[in-house]
Structure formats: structure tokens, C-alpha cells
Amino acid sequence: MGRTDELEASRGTGRGATLEDVARVAGVSRATVSRVVRGDVQVRRDKVVKVESAVQELGYVPNNAARSLASRQSGAVALIVPEHETRVFTDPFFSTAISGVSAGLGAGDKQLLLVLSSPGGDARTRRFVHGGHADGLLVMSHHEGDLSDGILEEAGVPVVFIGRPPEGLGAGSVDLDNVEGGRLAARHLIERSRRRIAMICGPQDMPAAVDRRTGFEKELADAGLEPAWLSFGDFTLASGEREATALLASGARFDALFASSDLMALGALKKLEVQGLRVPEDVAVIGFDDIASAADEAISLTSVINPGRQMAERASQMLLDLIAGRETDQQIVLRPELAVRSTT
Amino acid sequence: MGRTDELEASRGTGRGATLEDVARVAGVSRATVSRVVRGDVQVRRDKVVKVESAVQELGYVPNNAARSLASRQSGAVALIVPEHETRVFTDPFFSTAISGVSAGLGAGDKQLLLVLSSPGGDARTRRFVHGGHADGLLVMSHHEGDLSDGILEEAGVPVVFIGRPPEGLGAGSVDLDNVEGGRLAARHLIERSRRRIAMICGPQDMPAAVDRRTGFEKELADAGLEPAWLSFGDFTLASGEREATALLASGARFDALFASSDLMALGALKKLEVQGLRVPEDVAVIGFDDIASAADEAISLTSVINPGRQMAERASQMLLDLIAGRETDQQIVLRPELAVRSTT
DNA sequence: GTGAAAGCGCTAACAG
DNA sequence: CTGTTAGCGCTTTCAC
Numbered sequence: 001m002g003r004t005d006e007l008e009a010s011r012g013t014g015r016g017a018t019l020e021d022v023a024r025v026a027g028v029s030r031a032t033v034s035r036v037v038r039g040d041v042q043v044r045r046d047k048v049v050k051v052e053s054a055v056q057e058l059g060y061v062p063n064n065a066a067r068s069l070a071s072r073q074s075g076a077v078a079l080i081v082p083e084h085e086t087r088v089f090t091d092p093f094f095s096t097a098i099s100g101v102s103a104g105l106g107a108g109d110k111q112l113l114l115v116l117s118s119p120g121g122d123a124r125t126r127r128f129v130h131g132g133h134a135d136g137l138l139v140m141s142h143h144e145g146d147l148s149d150g151i152l153e154e155a156g157v158p159v160v161f162i163g164r165p166p167e168g169l170g171a172g173s174v175d176l177d178n179v180e181g182g183r184l185a186a187r188h189l190i191e192r193s194r195r196r197i198a199m200i201c202g203p204q205d206m207p208a209a210v211d212r213r214t215g216f217e218k219e220l221a222d223a224g225l226e227p228a229w230l231s232f233g234d235f236t237l238a239s240g241e242r243e244a245t246a247l248l249a250s251g252a253r254f255d256a257l258f259a260s261s262d263l264m265a266l267g268a269l270k271k272l273e274v275q276g277l278r279v280p281e282d283v284a285v286i287g288f289d290d291i292a293s294a295a296d297e298a299i300s301l302t303s304v305i306n307p308g309r310q311m312a313e314r315a316s317q318m319l320l321d322l323i324a325g326r327e328t329d330q331q332i333v334l335r336p337e338l339a340v341r342s343t344t
Numbered sequence: 345m346g347r348t349d350e351l352e353a354s355r356g357t358g359r360g361a362t363l364e365d366v367a368r369v370a371g372v373s374r375a376t377v378s379r380v381v382r383g384d385v386q387v388r389r390d391k392v393v394k395v396e397s398a399v400q401e402l403g404y405v406p407n408n409a410a411r412s413l414a415s416r417q418s419g420a421v422a423l424i425v426p427e428h429e430t431r432v433f434t435d436p437f438f439s440t441a442i443s444g445v446s447a448g449l450g451a452g453d454k455q456l457l458l459v460l461s462s463p464g465g466d467a468r469t470r471r472f473v474h475g476g477h478a479d480g481l482l483v484m485s486h487h488e489g490d491l492s493d494g495i496l497e498e499a500g501v502p503v504v505f506i507g508r509p510p511e512g513l514g515a516g517s518v519d520l521d522n523v524e525g526g527r528l529a530a531r532h533l534i535e536r537s538r539r540r541i542a543m544i545c546g547p548q549d550m551p552a553a554v555d556r557r558t559g560f561e562k563e564l565a566d567a568g569l570e571p572a573w574l575s576f577g578d579f580t581l582a583s584g585e586r587e588a589t590a591l592l593a594s595g596a597r598f599d600a601l602f603a604s605s606d607l608m609a610l611g612a613l614k615k616l617e618v619q620g621l622r623v624p625e626d627v628a629v630i631g632f633d634d635i636a637s638a639a640d641e642a643i644s645l646t647s648v649i650n651p652g653r654q655m656a657e658r659a660s661q662m663l664l665d666l667i668a669g670r671e672t673d674q675q676i677v678l679r680p681e682l683a684v685r686s687t688t
Numbered sequence: 689g690t691g692a693a694a695g696c697g698c699t700a701a702c703a704g
Numbered sequence: 705c706t707g708t709t710a711g712c713g714c715t716t717t718c719a720c
Contacts, residue, residue: 362712362713362714363713363714363715364713364714374713374714374715375715375716378714378715378716379715381714382715406713406714407712407713407714409712409713409714410712410713410714410715411713411714411715412714413712413713413714413715414713414714414715414716415714415715415716416715
């Protein structure tokens, strides 16, 4: 304790003890301290004890920057979201995913860095990726053309996509079979004897949205049908309202509506109601995502389950494996399921 | 370009160019390159140009760890949330706040680290805080007793609380005057000639919830009234429904209801409606937070505005100022305002 | 203005 | 098993 004070005094305030200090107090070399601190096995029992008590006494905490510099490992993984912040925090899917990543990282003491790479902010992202901030990258909500110029390839660290990865990139990925999801929705509606089915799609620069539409159209075609109407929103509630209004105004006849996201389904639902249409009697409605409020009693929206949390969790585990040099499935595709409720 | 390739070849793959490389190519010293890269002014025009083109040519990106180690700055700020992850991503207030922080950090190229310090995870948080990961700390949703043992004091970096800071800690803070918020709600109801006012409070281990209740009761007392009924939820929709049901079942007479969160107000609204009570004719309802859906036409809930986004934004700006050594208000308390809509 | 030199605190061969 | 020895890539006095 006297020693603690001396040290404290001799190195100014606010500055923590260093490996060197611990080594001196424990009477061993810096290398040995380093080994003990990192949990290396090759150290004799008694020295371990000595070092540990010195660490305790001095309140030693390793300096992260020095460690990163020497080991070329940052001890962090980054979740990169090429999306404007307002969008990110507006869409419950993101929260879910972040939560899943957080869970997937679990005990492994990697820090999670959240990188919102606003469109056009490639330079900044590039600096981040090359700056050695992260040992691995998780990318979600990736649009065509985002993170261009091989930013990811040059990163030099493992990359795992949550969602469909861009073509030809040798990265890992965990995705939902969105085509099948679209089929599922269409099939369900058809089985409920609907024949005039409209769809509000998501933005067509997003693979998930394209796939849902593709599956939907294929399933319809297989049944000898075609969409009663088709339009495009951006996954938001507002766009759902807007497109539903357009649908109503178009005069198109329809007895069912498939929205590519629950938020859009909710928006549409509201407009249908205002219009005096009964759900599901006049119009059956099915959404996609199965967000929490879909299960609300007052809403009870039938929806294709999008297991965002699990996807994120598995993606982060895969990333951890990749970083550790362990082999893993490089491409996981989950099968969607349906949550059938009262809107169909 | 020939030079680029040589370098590339001479240092193995995946490794970026270093300051040294840039210096060599530009024909200047490392110190000069460093100055240019950091935007130091003391460099002659022509050298700046040379360095910049060398940087360009080599695709040089500074190594963060080395920079941190040398400068004793991490280039990041952490948002510490002593809350279980499930809670964090369930409460819209958090999203709002994160979004605000993100905005407040803005151009300043600080990274945002999200640290979910689950209860009991103090050791881990301590390691983080002492590890030099962040140049400043933002703390939100802090409960009594969280982050104990002076973890924050020893951090050695500026700390700003979003919300009410623990007693006696010399940290900055940005908070809403929740007492005044409670008063505002009560006063509004009283002015609307309501005399039998019930309240669904939030969890009493959260300062904000306690304060809202305090303000409410004080304002009532000032008018010679007392609460018609009082109970406690946890800010969720479900708890609002539950407590409203209890209120209805209690047989208490009331002509107004103040809920400590919009989510609870919404839950209550639903139950009142089911019960056939007209709002605002039979019961005036006022919430707290002014979440997005409160403004929905179909809901149009009167609510006390909780400017979570601004709070977070100002807090992060304050933190940036503190880190830069600039002086700032250490304690900002925002005054709440009312969004008057059709439920009162 | 600019360069030389001395570290920042730690890890990682390499001998012993 | 343990200590010695080199750096990791950058910032930062300090002379020039």
C-alpha cells in the first residue's frame, strides 16, 4: 500500500499503472505479467499469484491502444449500417438486430462499435475500416452500391452480412429466404380463396424487398394469377398509408393486400379502415417482419416472421468464429414462417 | 504507381501504408506528414501538397491504435447504459437518445461506442472505462447504485449524464424538469375544470418517474386537491392497460387521468374506450413523452413533451466541449412544454 | 517551418 | 517456464 502511494505520486494523477509497474511490484518480467494478464498458461503457479496480487494492489487495467498496436487486434467488432440515422432508429428491425448482435457477442469481451455510414459517407467508413478499429465487420441493411470501391474487400478482416450479401463477395452471411417469404404470403392468401391480390413492395434497391416481391409474383403465377396491383414504399408506416391511399384511389379491385413490411401493413390498415373496408372480410391483409405490435390484440396482423434477432445473433457468432480462425458455415439461409392472426 | 507496387510487395498484403512510407514517398520527415495529416497549420504549402498526393497514392489511412497510444486519446466517446439489453431496445426513448447522441457527435469524427452495462457487470465496465477506450462518457438511464465504487470518478475523462445525475457527482448533465412536467399536466387538467384527477405513475426507482409524480401532487395540492387515485406501471403499454383496468374496477370516480408515459396513456385509452367512456368528455387524458404516435390523427393525445433527442444531442455536445477543454454549462435543465391535442 | 529522437504501453519471437 | 529484445505506428518535444 505504501508502494501504491509511491507509485501514484511518482507518475502523476489520472494515469493508471502499467505493465512495467506491475512487473516491478511482483518482481517478475513484463513478459510474465503480460502472460498472466492474458491468461496464457505457461506460467508457474506462484508467479501467477504474485502478479495477480500486484495487479490488484495497483488497480492495473491494460491499456487498450498499446495492446492493439502490438497485437494488431482491436478487441472490437463493428456493426456497419449504411443507412441514415433517422431511418435506423425508426425501424424496429434495427433495434432487434442490434440486440441480437449484442447477445451473439455475449461473453466474448469484444466491444461493439456502431457505425452509421450515411450514404455518401464512404470516405469516413473507409477510414474507419482501415484504421484498425475492428477485428471484424457486421454489415446490415446493405443496398446495391453501398460501401463501394472494395472498401470491404480491402478491410483485411472477416465480414459477415446480415441479409443478402452483394454478389461475388467472399463474405459470410446470414439471411432469411425472402423469396420463400413472399411465396408464403401469397400462398396463404390464395388458400384463403383470395384472387385479387395487391402488394405494396419495399424499395427495389434492397435485395430483401426484391426477393419478397419475386416470391410473391412467382407463387401467384404458379396459381395462374397475377398481382391485382403493385406499388412501392420504403418500409415506413407513412409510405404504407400513402400507397394504400393510391391503391384505393386507383379504383383497382382487390380482396387482399400483401405489404412487404409490417409498418407498411399498419399504415395501409389504417387507410382501409378509414375507407370503411372490413378486414379480413373485404380485404385480407398480411405483413412482413412480425414486429411486436403485430401481435397486439387490437391489431392482430398476420405476418411473415422475420427472425431478425436470431439472424443477427448467428451472424455475430459466425463473425467471432471467423475472427478466431475457426471454420464455419459461410452462408446461412433461414426459412421464414407465418404468424397467422386475424387480418386474414 | 511503380512505387506503390514496390511498397505493396515489400510489406506483405493486407497491411496498409504507414506514416513512414508516406514520408519516404513525399520526401519529408515523419513529423511533417503527421502534421499534415492532422491538419496542423505550421507546414509550408508545397510540402502539404506533396504529402497529400503521397497519401492519395498510397491510400494511407492512419492507424488508430498507434495514434491513441501516442496521443493518449482514443477518438471515441462511449454511451453507457446500465440497463439490460432487452430493456434498451424495447423502449423507444433509447432509440431516440442514441439518435440524438449520434447527431450531437455530428461532424466531429468521434466514434460512438455503445456499452450496455448489464446490472452487476461493473467489473467489465470498469475495465472498459479504464482501458482508455473513450475520451468521454455519456451515461443514461442511470439508477440509484449503478456504476458504483467510483467507477466514473476514477475514469479520468469527462462524464455527462442524460437525465438526473446521482447526487454529489461532479459530472455534467442534461435533464428535463420532470417536476415541472408533472405540474404542467396537473395544471392543464385543472384549468380544464377537472377536479377528480387520477394518475398512473412510472416505476419509483427512476428519478424521472418520481419527479413527475411529485410535480403532479404538488400542483394538485396548490389547488387544494388531491389525487383521485394513484397507481404504478412500468412505462409500458401493457402496464397502462393493466392499471387502467384496475382504476376502472376500483370504482373510484375520476374525470381526468394523467399517465407518466404516452405508452401507458395509450394502454389506458384503449381500456377507457372499451368501457364506453368518452374522451375527453367523460375523462380527459394526458400522457408524457409526446412520442410520435401521440400526434397521430386517430389518437391525438395531449402530452407533456419530453425532448429526449435534444437532451441527448446537447449532452453529447457538452461532452465534446468538455473533452476539448472548453467551458460549458455543467447542468442543463430543460423546461417541458405541453402538446395540447384532443384528449383534453 | 522542419527534422531527429524519444517514447506511448504492450505483445511476440527468441534464447536460455 | 521465463526474461530479453525488438518493435507495433504515431505524436510530440526539442533543437536547428
